[in-house]
Amino acid sequence: MNLSVIIAAAGSASRMGLQRNKALLPLLGQPVLSWSLELFSATAEVEEIIIAARKEELEQIRAIAAAYPKVKAIVSGGATRALSVRQALAQTSALSSHIAVHDAARPLLSPGDWRALMEAAQQGSAGVILAAPLHDSIRSRCKETVAEALDRDQLLSAQTPQLFPAPLLRQAFTAADERLAAATDEAELVRAQGGEVRFVLAQQANFKLTVAEDLPAAAAVLRQRLEQQLFPAVSAPPDERLRYGLGWDIHRLEPGRRLVLGGVEIEHPLGLLGHSDADVLLHAVIDALLGAAALGDIGRRFPDTDPQYQDISSLLLLHNTVKLLQDQGWRIVNLDANIIAEQPRLAPHIEAIRSRIAQACGLPAEAVSVKAKTAERLGAVGSGQAIAAQAIAALRRA
16 A cells, blocks of 8 residues: 545634644644644555645644655645645645545544554555544434434444545546535545445544644543553553562572572572572562562462471472462563572573573563672672572563
8 A cells, every 4th residue: 555645734723712723733742733744654654745734824834744754745725625635635646556634633543543444445445434433312403493313323423534545536536616615525525426435433532623622632632642652551451450569589608508590500519598499589589479469478478487398499389379370360471580699600591590480480481581680799699698689570460
C-alpha cells in the first residue's frame, strides 16, 4: 500500500468561542495538528501528507509542518471541506494506491484504530471509514417538536480517517461543485458515484473537537494513553497490573563449604555458610517472588529451624516457591538480580546461572537477568568475608 494522507485543517473554532483554527489550538504542549502529523509520519505505508488550510493561516501551518518531512504540500482550502479536499487531492502522487482523508480536529486517532482501518482497506476494492456506534436515544424532529425514534442499531457516527483506493476517490471528486459543496464527507461522494464504502468500528475515543469542553476532554484522553505507555503496570486494569517484589540476602564465606550460586556449583576454596546450601542468589530471588505476591519471606516459608531443610538445594526451594505462586494464581513475568562478590570471578558462570534459574521458574532465558558486581573492597563483602545478592521480580495474575 502506497498511501497519501490528506489532512483537512481549514476549520475554525468559532463554536468553541474562539476565532482561531482548531488545528492550531494547544493540546498537551503542542498544536492539535501535530498529533495527527506524528501518527501519520510514523506510519511506514504513508508516503506523503498534504494539508489543506485556510489561506490566512498557511504560514502558521507551514511552521508546524516543517518538523515532518513527509508533508509534501500545504494548499489553500476552499469554502467547504469537500472543496478543500479537492484542492489537496490535486497534489497527491499518481503512484498512490490509496488516499486517506482525515480531519485535523480529530487528534485522538489511535495507532490501533488507524492500523485496523488500513488492514481493512487492503481486503478489497471498497472504501473504508472509521465509525462509532450511537449510544443515545436518536429521534428525528419536525421543526420544534420531537418526531419518531430511530433505530440506533442501524445508525453510525462517521469519523475520519476515511480511506479509499485512489481511483475511487478521484472519480468521486469529479462531481459538480454544487454536489461537492453539499457533501458532508468523502464517503457520501463515493457512494453517490456508485462506490461501496465499508466501516471499521473505532475501539478508542476519536471524537471531533467541536465545543469548548472537548479540548480538556481530549487532553485527558491523551494523558491517559501516555501514562499507559510509560507506566503500564499502573494504568492497566487491576488483574493485568504487574506486581513487584524486592529480595536481598547475604551469607558468610567459610572453608569446607560448597559455593553454590543460582543453582550452579562454582569451584572456590570457600563456600557460603547456611542451614540449606546457602545459595544467596536463589534466596534473594525467592524473597523477591514471595514479596511480589505478598506471601511472606523465605524464613517464614522455609525456616532454618526445620530439619527437613538442612543442606537442602535452594533450587528445590525455588521450585516449591514457583508452585506456590502458581497455586495462588500468579505468573512470573521476569527477574533481575545482582550478585555482589569480590571473589571468585563470576562472569564465566553467569549464562549457566541464568539458564538454571529460568528453567526452575519456567521462563525463557531472556526473562532472567543476572549481573555480577563487586563491593569495591568495602565492608564484609568487599573484604571477601561474604557474598550478597539482590533481586527484583515482576508477577502478573495468570
